[in-house]
Amino acid sequence: xxxxxxxxxxxxxxxxxxxxxxxxxxxxxxxxxxxxxxxxxxxxxxxxxxxxxxxxxxxxxxxxxxxxxxxxxxxxxxxxxxxxxxxxxxxxxxxxxxxxxxxxxxxxxxxxxxxxxxxxxxxxxxxxxxxxxxxxxxxxxxxxxx
Numbered sequence: 001x002x003x004x005x006x007x008x009x010x011x012x013x014x015x016x017x018x019x020x021x022x023x024x025x026x027x028x029x030x031x032x033x034x035x036x037x038x039x040x041x042x043x044x045x046x047x048x049x050x051x052x053x054x055x056x057x058x059x060x061x062x063x064x065x066x067x068x069x070x071x072x073x074x075x076x077x078x079x080x081x082x083x084x085x086x087x088x089x090x091x092x093x094x095x096x097x098x099x100x101x102x103x104x105x106x107x108x109x110x111x112x113x114x115x116x117x118x119x120x121x122x123x124x125x126x127x128x129x130x131x132x133x134x135x136x137x138x139x140x141x142x143x144x145x146x
Contacts, residue, residue, distance in 0.1 A: 029133040030079045032144035033118070037125045039063065042143050049085045051128060053095065054105035059128075067108035068117055068129040076114070080130045083146035 032048050034040050040059050043051075050056045051065045059065045070077040072089070081087050087095065096107045111117045114135035121127040122139035136142055 028076050028079060030076055030083060030130050030146060031133045031136060031142045032080075032084070032128065032130045032146070033121055033136065033140040034128050034143050035122050035125045036139055036141050038127075038141065039125070040128075040143055041141070045084045045144065045146055048128070048144055052081075052085060052108060054099060054107070059126075064126040066124060066127045068120055068127060069108040069110045070114075070117060070130065071110055071112055074113075076130065076132055080146075084130075084144070 032043065039061055040063070043060070047060060051059075052067050052069070057065055070080070072093075078089055081089070081092050085092070099105045100107075111120055111129070114131040117129040117131050118135055118137065118140055121129045128143075131140075133142070133145070
């Protein structure tokens with residue numbers, strides 16, 4: 001092979017590796033949030049999972065807990081359920097299908113994206129949601145970084 005072709009292949013490979021490293025570093029980092037006005041300051045992953053699976057409707061201080069999900073198929077939702085609830089998307093769907101069928105509950109309301117979740121949670125001291133850490137601002141408080 002000619003030296004010029006070898007150099008072109010080398011640079012193409014180097015560029016490809018650099019781009020893949022950059023993409024890996026830009027991945028979302030999920031955090032669980034409540035309103036800055038909320039009395040809740042922290043939760044464990046287990047407590048959070050129980051709220052999002054409808055097993056409890058209260059925070060540990062006995063105040064109401066109103067969970068908000070992100071849309072199905074979103075990377076942030078998949079990351080949240082993998083890290084906090086330890087379920088993949090099909091397991092979450094199957095879980096809720098069973099709960100709905102038996103009449104034992106209903107899934108959290110779904111909102112479209114970090115900005116909508118943050119705005120909704122910020123307005124309600126009883127709300128809980130999850131967003132990318134980069135989307136956090138002073139209107140919400142991070143209570144779990146799984």
